[in-house]
Amino acid sequence: LPGGGAPGYGMQDPHAQFAAAEQELEMITDMFTRLGEACQKKCILQRYSEEDLTKGESVCLDRCVSKFFQVNKEVSEKLTKLSQAN
Amino acid sequence: LPGGGAPGYGMQDPHAQFAAAEQELEMITDMFTRLGEACQKKCILQRYSEEDLTKGESVCLDRCVSKFFQVNKEVSEKLTKLSQAN
Amino acid sequence: LPGGGAPGYGMQDPHAQFAAAEQELEMITDMFTRLGEACQKKCILQRYSEEDLTKGESVCLDRCVSKFFQVNKEVSEKLTKLSQAN
Amino acid sequence: MFGGYQPSFEQQRMQALVEQKQMKDFMRLYSTLVSRCFDDCVHDFNSKVLSENETSCVNKCTLKFMKMNERIGQRFAEENQKLMEEQAKQSR
Amino acid sequence: MFGGYQPSFEQQRMQALVEQKQMKDFMRLYSTLVSRCFDDCVHDFNSKVLSENETSCVNKCTLKFMKMNERIGQRFAEENQKLMEEQAKQSR
Amino acid sequence: MFGGYQPSFEQQRMQALVEQKQMKDFMRLYSTLVSRCFDDCVHDFNSKVLSENETSCVNKCTLKFMKMNERIGQRFAEENQKLMEEQAKQSR
Numbered sequence: 001l002p003g004g005g006a007p008g009y010g011m012q013d014p015h016a017q018f019a020a021a022e023q024e025l026e027m028i029t030d031m032f033t034r035l036g037e038a039c040q041k042k043c044i045l046q047r048y049s050e051e052d053l054t055k056g057e058s059v060c061l062d063r064c065v066s067k068f069f070q071v072n073k074e075v076s077e078k079l080t081k082l083s084q085a086n
Numbered sequence: 087l088p089g090g091g092a093p094g095y096g097m098q099d100p101h102a103q104f105a106a107a108e109q110e111l112e113m114i115t116d117m118f119t120r121l122g123e124a125c126q127k128k129c130i131l132q133r134y135s136e137e138d139l140t141k142g143e144s145v146c147l148d149r150c151v152s153k154f155f156q157v158n159k160e161v162s163e164k165l166t167k168l169s170q171a172n
Numbered sequence: 173l174p175g176g177g178a179p180g181y182g183m184q185d186p187h188a189q190f191a192a193a194e195q196e197l198e199m200i201t202d203m204f205t206r207l208g209e210a211c212q213k214k215c216i217l218q219r220y221s222e223e224d225l226t227k228g229e230s231v232c233l234d235r236c237v238s239k240f241f242q243v244n245k246e247v248s249e250k251l252t253k254l255s256q257a258n
Numbered sequence: 259m260f261g262g263y264q265p266s267f268e269q270q271r272m273q274a275l276v277e278q279k280q281m282k283d284f285m286r287l288y289s290t291l292v293s294r295c296f297d298d299c300v301h302d303f304n305s306k307v308l309s310e311n312e313t314s315c316v317n318k319c320t321l322k323f324m325k326m327n328e329r330i331g332q333r334f335a336e337e338n339q340k341l342m343e344e345q346a347k348q349s350r
Numbered sequence: 351m352f353g354g355y356q357p358s359f360e361q362q363r364m365q366a367l368v369e370q371k372q373m374k375d376f377m378r379l380y381s382t383l384v385s386r387c388f389d390d391c392v393h394d395f396n397s398k399v400l401s402e403n404e405t406s407c408v409n410k411c412t413l414k415f416m417k418m419n420e421r422i423g424q425r426f427a428e429e430n431q432k433l434m435e436e437q438a439k440q441s442r
Numbered sequence: 443m444f445g446g447y448q449p450s451f452e453q454q455r456m457q458a459l460v461e462q463k464q465m466k467d468f469m470r471l472y473s474t475l476v477s478r479c480f481d482d483c484v485h486d487f488n489s490k491v492l493s494e495n496e497t498s499c500v501n502k503c504t505l506k507f508m509k510m511n512e513r514i515g516q517r518f519a520e521e522n523q524k525l526m527e528e529q530a531k532q533s534r
Contacts, residue, residue, distance in 0.1 A: 018275060019462050025279050027469045028338070033286065034477040036330055042487065044326060048298065051321035058329060063490040065333035069341065070492045071480045071500050075472070078504045104367060105278050111371050113285045114430070119378065120293040122422055128303065130418060134390065137413035144421060149306040151425035155433065156308045157296045157316050161288075164320045190459060191370050197463050199377045200522070205470065206385040208514055214395065216510060220482065223505035230513060235398040237517035241525065242400045243388045243408050247380070250412045 031072070039064035117158070125150035203244070211236035287327065295319035379419065387411035471511065479503035 043060035053061070129146035139147070215232035225233070299315035300308070308316070391407035392400070400408070483499035484492070492500070 018271070019458075021272065022275060022279070023462070023465060023469065025276070026466070027473070029279070029283055029286075030469070030473045031476070032331075032334055033290075034473055035334065036327060038477055038480055039330060040326060041481075042484075044322070048315050048318040048322060051318040051325075053322065053325050053329065057326075060487045061326065061329050062333055063487045065330055065337060066490040067484050067487070067492055067496075068476075068480055069337040071484065072476050073341075074492070074497060074500045075476050075479060075504050078501055079472075079508075082505075082508065104363070105274075107364065108367060108371070109278070109281060109285065111368070112282070113289070115371070115375055115378075116285070116289045117292070118423075118426055119382075120289055121426065122419060124293055124296055125422060126418060127297075128300075130414070134407050134410040134414060137410040137417075139414065139417050139421065143418075146303045147418065147421050148425055149303045151422055151429060152306040153300050153303070153308055153312075154292075154296055155429040157300065158292050159433075160308070160313060160316045161292050161295060161320050164317055165288075165324075168321075168324065190455070191366075193456065194459060194463070195370070195373055195377065197460070198374070199381070201463070201467055201470075202377070202381045203384070204515075204518055205474075206381055207518065208511060210385055210388055211514060212510060213389075214392075216506070220499050220502040220506060223502040223509075225506065225509050225513065229510075232395045233510065233513050234517055235395045237514055237521060238398040239392050239395070239400055239404075240384075240388055241521040243392065244384050245525075246400070246405060246408045247384050247387060247412050250409055251380075251416075254413075254416065 035065065035068045038068060121151065121154050124154060207237065207240050210240060291320060291323050294323065383412065383415050386415065475504065475507050478507065 039061055042064050043057050045057075125147055128150050129143050131143075211233055214236050215229050217229075295316045299312050299319055302309065302312070387408045391404050391411055394401065394404070479500045483496050483503055486493065486496070
């Protein structure tokens with residue numbers, strides 16, 4: 001394991017591979033957590049008068065997730081353009 | 087180290103053991119951080135007119151910690167019931 | 173790697189060295205994140221009517237960073253004094 | 259991909275990583291849930307014991323939070339799937 | 351428990367883990383403290399130097415935060431102890 | 443410093459650590475940016491598609507955030523540099 005015939009600590013070796021996979025998982029989780037916080041804030045107003053999601057809350061949550069992904073896409077494209085301009 | 091006679095990467099091997107211990111520590115720390123934030127918000131109103139905790143703030147903090155643990159217990163029991171129902 | 177002639181897991185061995193370096197990076201990053209949140213809150217009021225920072229916002233950000241570091245210094249000195257008093 | 263390593267060994271390790279991550283996510287979800295329901299349901303510190311109203315609020319809060327989380331999780335998975343398919347198409 | 355490993359070696363490693371964690375917790379506490387006292391005490395950006403009032407506020411804020419943290423820490427430890435004893439009783 | 447290890451090997455490892463950290467920081471920055479611009483620009487859930495106004499707001503928000511971040515980053519680096527020089531002076 002590290003050392004021996006291993007190629008060092010560049011992106012090729014398994015340690016770096018795991019680190020990269022871990023970071024991608026981390027990224028997705030982080031996004032999911034933030035999306036949850038954002039959509040709860042936007043959609044769950046009358047919080048705990050009942051234990052079920054109301055029809056309105058459910059529809060709002062669905063649209064909220066959809067719009068969150070669109071914002072993600074806009075930001076991603078904008079940053080790509082910025083990095084190409086530099 | 088991993089390899090040799092080690093049993094792989096299941097919960098039996100030391101790597102997983104450390105990971106589990108680390109996560110438990112992480113969990114307790116996270117709870118403590120959140121409790122601190124919650125109880126500061128609930129109890130420390132007139133913040134920095136003096137450097138000592140007032141009697142009122144101290145009593146409030148004690149009750150706040152107690153109630154936080156009770157909420158923790160309620161949530162934990164509720165989730166256990168839910169997972170058994172499924 | 174661990175085992176062999178390595179000196180165990182005290183602060184002398186490379187694992188602990190990396191952990192310490194990682195923590196210092198972590199600390200600086202955490203501070204930077206918090207500073208960013210704090211100064212955005214304090215300085216960026218009229219948020220997105222235009223895409224450039226106004227002159228006022230820019231000056232405010234500069235002073236905000238400066239003051240944040242001063243608060244950091246005050247807190248650090250206070251805690252040092254406290255730990256010496258005990 | 260992992261020259262010199264047995265795939266099965268690496269796969270085991272990757273799976274352990276995923277399991278650790280899931281456990282960590284669950285714990286994060288759990289502590290978010292506790293602190294949110296505490297924040298929203300407990301306001302009275304004249305007593306050190308939860309009142310009936312507070313307990314009832316915490317229970318509803320827990321259920322509502324889990325249902326919200328489940329619904330968001332489904333939508334998130336769908337949107338993430340779409341996103342990956344688009345990216346796969348673009349990289350061809 | 352750790353077949354083939356010397357316990358003392360594993361214990362050392364576990365202890366290093368706990369120490370790292372404590373250092374990390376202290377750092378988190380520290381940066382929370384700095385950002386909170388900054389948030390609550392600094393409101394004027396017509397100057398780049400802390401005023402006397404701001405400095406005094408930061409000092410009180412630091413002391414109050416540490417005292418609050420100590421008190422909560424004690425109660426937390428007590429409640430956590432109770433919880434563990436209950437769980438130990440139930441698992442018997 | 444690292445008895446028995448080749449410096450170059452350790453340096454490689456340290457560099458990998460720094461690169462991982464940078465990637466992690468960028469990802470944190472990115473998700474902060476997305477959630478902040480979503481929070482500040484999207485308020486209407488009568489439709490599941492971003493309106494033109496919302497899209498325009500998100501674009502300005504992104505640019506403003508990046509500029510703010512760059513400016514804060516410069517000041518942060520300067521102040522951090524000063525701090526390190528002071529600490530180096532004191533430890534002599």
